[in-house]
Amino acid sequence: EKGGFEHFMLKEIHEQPKAYRDTMRGRIDEAGKHVVLPELKLSCEQIKNIRNIQIIACGTAYHAGLVGRHAIEQLVRIPVENDVASEYRYRSPIVTPETLVIVVSQSGETADTLAALREAQRNGAHVLAITNVVGSSIARDADDVIVTLAGPEIAVASTKAYTSQLIAFYLFALYLAEVRGSQTPEVISQVIAAMQALPEQLESMLAKPEAIKAYAEQISKHEHLFFIGRGLDYAVVQEGSLKLKEISYIHSEAYAAGELKHGTLALIEDGIPVIALATQDAVLEKTVSNIKEVGARGADIMAITHEEHVTGLLKSVNQVFAIPKTLPLLTPALSVVPLQLLSYYASLARGNDVDKPRNLAKSVTVE
């Protein structure tokens, strides 16, 4: 049932190109010009009236929501807040009938997310669920559902569910953009075309895991490391850091690269591994200056970037790993993959139970 793979996690990492294709299938018209989401009850009228969006989830699904926020704010220009579900109810969130709440949950059974959904409905919000399980409690209670078609996810560490959630967010943001006229048809078809190229790009990355595996073996000997990034790269390193902690038990922190010098830089000492995600061209120069800050304190830096920046970055870092080029907004759907593999191989090198990390359950049904 592991399809020839040693662990469910590795199998699920490799199922991501299929999960992308399945989640997009039937939701993009033949000409590649429009997103179609016939399952939505949300009317065009309601969509035009949305004033704010709140995205609520836990763990990895929360991290998918961080990327979702960028997609919606960039393409639709509606203000979006992200909340951890266990915090949402206790901060008296401001909800109006023009608020759209999006809950994200692979299992559809996470107790905190379900409670947040109910709280949002009580306050009059329309709730859209992005979930991987059609018959789940969250799918049943939500006003609308976009199902991710990742297939069953067995490993406790979430991989293909996260990336399918990203695809769902991109589709939904494009749909909103078209209904509200916030983007030109040219931009919409350009994003769609780039999305359709993702599965193949991902396949090319998955075919070459050696460099990441070797690096994972190197970091598996450390107890602490740091991830840095800006913008969407910051959203993705938060997921990378959670994954690494969850299955390798290596302590790591993900930092917005510009925040380091406000405290954390004090922890950087000779030989500490720092993983810099540097895929967002608009902030690349700024990230490079943060890379130099940690480099000057002796950090052992690995950067993940696009081919065209490899030579330049090699002046400031010890190792570079290149990922294929897509639109900046879609990059998380590719850049998270080396981080998933890194956690997997680090966990393996440490002899951990990759699919069943200590203290954790796949589905968290208690608050």
Ligand code: M6R
């Ligand atoms: O089923 P859900 O998406 O609601 O689960 C939320 C989190 O418990 C889950 O993503 C958790 O963080 C993962 N084990 C991380 O890999």
